[in-house]
Amino acid sequence: MTDCTFSKRERLHSKKLIKELFAKGSSFFLYPFKVIYLNQPNDATHRLLVSVSKKKLRRAVDRNYIKRRVKEAYRLNKYVLEERGVPKKLIALIYVSQDLMGYREIEPKLKKILHKIPEAKNPTNE
RNA sequence: GGUGCAGGCCGGUUUGUCGCUGCUCCCUGCUUUGUCGGGGAGAAGAGGAAAGUCCGGGCAACGCAGAGCGCCAUACUUCCUAACGGGAAGGUGCCUGCUUAGGAAUAGGCAGGCAACAGACAGUGCCACAGAAAAUAUACCGUCCUCGAGCCGGAAAUCGGUACUUGGAUAAGGGUGAAAUGGUGGAGUAAGAGCCCACCGGGUGAGGGGUGACCGUCACCGCAUGGCAAACCUUAUGGGUUGAAAGACCAAAUAGGCUCCGGUCCAAGGGCUGCUCGUCCAAUCCCGGUCAACGGGAAACCGGAGUGGGUAGGUCGUUUGAUCUUUUCUGUGAAGAAAAGGCUAGAUAAAUGACAAACACUUUGAAAAAAGUACAGAACCCGGCUUACAGGCCUGCACAUUUU
């Protein structure tokens, strides 16, 4: 039985960690997302941050719409990271498109992203 | 029953699987018995506008002798309200439609809509172009009478006409403008004029009705004095400032602050001089001690302990409130009062979701079916306003049509 939860502890909300992630993290683009990640081997879980810019989507309803679908897709597919044995990471997903995308489009993109995240940028961290 | 307008109300439903948030209950774990961790169950979980942030208030911190100036806001009246720039009822003016009287202008009635609707003899300012003139009682043109001297007509006259001129009377006319100094008609005159008269308009006063805005009535006055205060302004009324990122509390690591305890300092060196002596400075200073040793105190540094502020982070503020629902009563109404019952989101980079199916509604279509289901997401909380909105329901008015 895979763990399909997405509880509070799996969200990234600490200001300090966010700052660190954006300062030191590695990144790549996979439309419609920019992905930033950073190893955090001492943590119990991966932690995720979803961001949708106010400049791209003006209305709060649309921003909620995207965030909810991204979180849902992560929740249902995060077992990919566990199976691959990727060390614990901080992950930021930044939505850069100006258009609304349905769940049908977002889910495959997110799966690709989860497969693309490298296992360890620096093995000596272990 | 249909269409349009106005007002009010509602704003998709059900099931399955997987999740999120806080609450209650149960089970359980422990280096930490906790406002702790894990698991399970239950019931709950976005709006009419949650939006714009245009007003008003609660709440909080800071400030505050009293008064004035300045700044900002508001502006017919009365009322509602915690308060308001909001709302209710009413007044006045304007507009639209219908209707009555009338030949018409116009007047009255009904219905609806709109109004930043205090003040323009407190002051300052502006009024382009056009026009004689744009705010000042008056110039110019013009009209009329008259003095004079011409010219023309005429046989002539104290005749007639004509342009000029002296002295007066006027404000009718000047057609331009957004706006022109009461309007229309008559009488009157040399020509004219509220100079006089009728009606309309305006002003003043008295008395009456109304809480009041204001409305009738009567009398008098022939009555020059524009518009713009969403120009400055005047008057009246109100406003202390800043906003939950307010504010209160708990508080790690690191660095630094303060307090206490312990320890460390023993003449190396430099200047004056050619050199020595001497002398001065000096590795901190002060006191006791002739000096030195030594002792005490302070400072500095090192180590340790404690402590206040305070950062990350957390808790409160924070959801029981000018609260909601129902009924009754008061009031034209906004609204108020009483009784009974209810607890109805509390997140914190931010939950209220995702997927699937069925139903409902709308449009297209003969049907099958297809497409669509708005505007939009709480962020301390309320009262309003404004703006957006698929579709549906109710009430009133108007219109045409159908049936009886």
Add this chain to the structure above:
RNA sequence: GGUCCGUUCGUCUAGGGGUUAGGACGCAUCCCUUUCACGGAUGAAACACGGGUUCGAUUCCCGUACGGACUA
């Protein structure tokens, strides 16, 4: 969440009630030149939108839309 400001030719801007809305760069056409550039002449081109006040609004007032700044 709160506070404040702006919107004028394609771009940067002036004008803050009065009738042709000005300038610079750019653009188009013509002249100059063997040609291009420079220079000269001419022209096209704008008051965000909807109401209101006023005789008259780009200007004043209200609302809407869009854009921007500040604030931990």
